[in-house]
């Protein structure tokens with residue numbers, strides 16, 4: 001992302017009203033348990049954790065250990081028992097300040113929308129549904145595409161993009177949310193070396209801005225030092241390590 005987009009995003013930020021939280025932590029959870037209706041067995045089991053503001057945390061663990069489930073609870077996409085505080089509030093209260101990047105496989109990529117319009121939808125949370133994106137938002141979207149090497153594909157239908165291009169498209173859209181807290185579910189899935197570098201550059205700019213990032217990833221071996229902390233989940237519980 002260029003310096004232009006950072007300053008553009010900063011000036012574009014709206015006022016979230018309830019988000020001037022007194023809490024030093026970005027996330028606090030206490031005994032969070034969550035289950036999917038279809039199975040009934042807990043996918044998360046009594047998870048307690050604290051993430052400081054500005055921290056970059058990796059969530060690791062085997063397939064099925066509960067990483068995505070935890071991110072969904074934090075993003076207010078799944079009911080849970082226990083307590084969660086996001087920026088000092090219950091999940092869902094500070095929607096403007098929380099950006100969620102789902103796993104690529106959870107989207108319908110055959111939906112007939114061009115890449116540029118898809119990325120532009122990242123501005124909707126701050127704009128609200130009644131305001132249409134204008135020149136400013138289109139410029140920010142174009143800059144986000146450029147920063148992730150996607151400009152040549154801007155007019156393409158999203159289903160015609162490669163897996164790695166779709167992954168970068170998701171991140172470009174998420175960055176336009178211009179949030180305080182980023183919940184990223186495997187942002188490095190299917191990306192090559194070059195794309196990985198572009199994604200890290202974007203994440204480093206979030207770090208410079210003081211944003212908090214919680215990232216589910218399997219891609220930790222070579223990138224340990226890029227995180228402030230690594231938290232391991234095991235069968236829905238935080239592993240004592």
Ligand SMILES: Nc1ncnc2c1ncn2[C@@H]1O[C@H](COP(=O)(O)OP(=O)(O)OP(=O)(O)O)[C@@H](O)[C@H]1O
Nearest residue numbers: 036038039043061062063064065066067068069070
């Ligand atoms: N939609 C769903 N319906 C029913 N069970 C689910 C659903 N999604 C996940 N689960 C179950 O919840 C548990 C935790 O899954 P989750 O997707 O959170 O794991 P994960 O650590 O993100 O795995 P991966 O590394 O494979 O993405 C698993 O047992 C999984 O089978």
